[in-house]
Amino acid sequence: MKRGLLFPTTLLLLLLLGTIHAQPTPDPLDGGDYAQVYARAQAGGDAVTASRAAAAMTEYRAGGRDWTARAVQAARQATTTRPGDPDAQLALGSALGLQARAGGYTLGALNTAQQARAALDRALSLAPDRPDIQAVLAEWHAGAWAKAGIFSGGNQDRARTLATAAARRAPDTLFVQAHAGIALSLIHDSQARATLTRAATLNADTPLERDLQTQAKRVLEGLKP
Known part of the structure; x- marks a missing residue:
């Protein structure tokens, strides 16, 4: 009888521990x-x-x-x-x-x-599969291209490929949508508005997210019609 009770109790404990560890770790910058x-x-x-x-x-x-x-x-x-x-x-x-x-x-x-x-x-x-890194690298290529063209080492096609891949992979991640959208705006890509709009409408629950969203909204407002 005791062994029969021990097993489900142990299993429940393991499941609870797994649930705890599965929770996302808060970003120290969130505050x-x-x-x-x-x-x-x-x-x-x-x-x-x-x-x-x-x-x-x-x-x-x-x-x-x-x-x-x-x-x-x-x-x-x-x-x-x-x-x-x-x-x-x-x-x-x-x-x-x-x-x-x-x-x-x-x-x-x-x-x-x-x-x-x-x-x-x-x-x-x-x-290679992290969309946040893809989005930031996309912004580098787009910013370099916008600043000095081919002389900068930036590549607008690389920027577009990385940004669209990142945005597609993480549609609900504000950081990715914001930086991918900024990258697309710098190379005047037609997908910039939709990506930045997505960033502007996602939930922003922390000060860090609100700072990111404010930045995305500012770029969105500056896009030409």
Whole structure:
């Protein structure tokens, strides 16, 4: 009798544990206080989160070049420690992309942009099926093409392929729809409006998601009829 009761109890426990582990892990940036997240991540040795938080300060809080430099520094630390981690490579590519954008039309900015692309290419090679990486790499190609055409190394066809694949693979992920839509808008693709509209209408339940959605809406409003 006791053995008969033990089995379903153990099975139920395993199922409950599986359910707990199946829950998505909250993003540390969700709360929107990116400066505080950066400080905590730095203190805790989480270089990837520190880089992402510093980049968010630049992107959504007008943090300026100091925050961009912190994003790059933390990402370099992450890739040195964990070169095979796609999230570390994605953080580095994103941070360097922000730095290149702030550098204007200079050889230094071009070099930084190429480093950003190399990091994003590494991220995609490590995780070829991740739509978030596809969307960010698509935005790199689209932004580079829009800025300097063929001389930048950007490829509008590559941008279109990556962006549409990412948007198709993750239709309910705001991050992917926003960045894929921005990429498509930069190359004036006809799918940009629908993709950005999708990003603008998805649920935005956290400050981070609302920041992303605001960015997508701003680009959507700037599209020509």
